[in-house]
Amino acid sequence: MVTMTVSHKRKDALKDVWDAVSSGWGSVTSGGVWSNAETEQEFEARLQRWENSGLAHEEAKRLGQKPPRAPRGWHKRQYPEIKRGDKAKYGVIGWARAVEVTRGANGWHVHIHAVLVLEGRQQAHERAYALGRSMHVRWNKGIAKRGFTSSKEHGLRVDVSEGAERQLAEYLAKAGEPEKAVRNSVEKAGKALAREATLGQHKIAKRGGRTPFQI
Structure with a gap:
C-alpha cells in the first residue's frame, strides 16, 4: 500500500488541496513511465x-x-x-485507490491510499519500495502544477503485506494450534491494508483532526 500526500497550510482551501492530489495521482498513473511496455x-x-x-x-x-x-x-x-514502464518493471497486476480527507490544526489533509498487487514474491519488498519512490517522483511533478509540494519524510509511505503464507507458517509451527485459529490468522493477512484503503468513513482522525463524517 502506497500512501501519498501533499504539504499544506491551514489557509489552503479544500478544493485546492483536492485538485493537487488529483493532479498528482494523474501524473503517477499516466504516460509511458507508468504503462509503457x-x-x-x-x-x-x-x-x-x-x-x-x-x-x-x-x-x-x-x-x-x-x-x-x-x-x-x-x-x-x-x-x-x-x-518498460513501472507496471511491467515491478510486476503491477492491478491497483485500487481511495482518497481520504481529514481536517486538523494545519487545515485540510487530503491523501491517497493505493493498494497495489505485485506479481510474484521474489524481492517483493525491494520492488515495492522502488515502485513507491518512482511513483513519488511523478507525484511531485503533478502536485507542483497546482503549486504544492511534498516532503520525502511525509509525502510517501510504503507498507508491504507479508502475505498469508508467512502467517500460515507461523501458526502451523505452534503445536496444538486449533484449525480455526489457523484459518482466522490467514484471513487476517492483508486485511489491515484493506481496511486502511476502503473504510475511511469509519476512521477516527489522529492528533486532534476530524474526518468529514466526524465533522
Whole structure:
C-alpha cells in the first residue's frame, strides 16, 4: 500500500488541496513511465536502428564527410535498454485507490491510499519500495502544477503485506494450534491494508483532526 500526500497550510482551501492530489495521482498513473511496455520485437528493431545510425556516423567521419548526429550513448557504447514502464518493471497486476480527507490544526489533509498487487514474491519488498519512490517522483511533478509540494519524510509511505503464507507458517509451527485459529490468522493477512484503503468513513482522525463524517 502506497500512501501519498501533499504539504499544506491551514489557509489552503479544500478544493485546492483536492485538485493537487488529483493532479498528482494523474501524473503517477499516466504516460509511458507508468504503462509503457515495449515488446522484444519492437526493442530489437529500435536497437538495429540505433546501431545503423551509429555506423553511418562513423562511416561519414572515416570518409571525411560531415557526419550525421550520433545516436544517444553511441560514443560510450551505452546500448539502449528495453522500455518498460513501472507496471511491467515491478510486476503491477492491478491497483485500487481511495482518497481520504481529514481536517486538523494545519487545515485540510487530503491523501491517497493505493493498494497495489505485485506479481510474484521474489524481492517483493525491494520492488515495492522502488515502485513507491518512482511513483513519488511523478507525484511531485503533478502536485507542483497546482503549486504544492511534498516532503520525502511525509509525502510517501510504503507498507508491504507479508502475505498469508508467512502467517500460515507461523501458526502451523505452534503445536496444538486449533484449525480455526489457523484459518482466522490467514484471513487476517492483508486485511489491515484493506481496511486502511476502503473504510475511511469509519476512521477516527489522529492528533486532534476530524474526518468529514466526524465533522
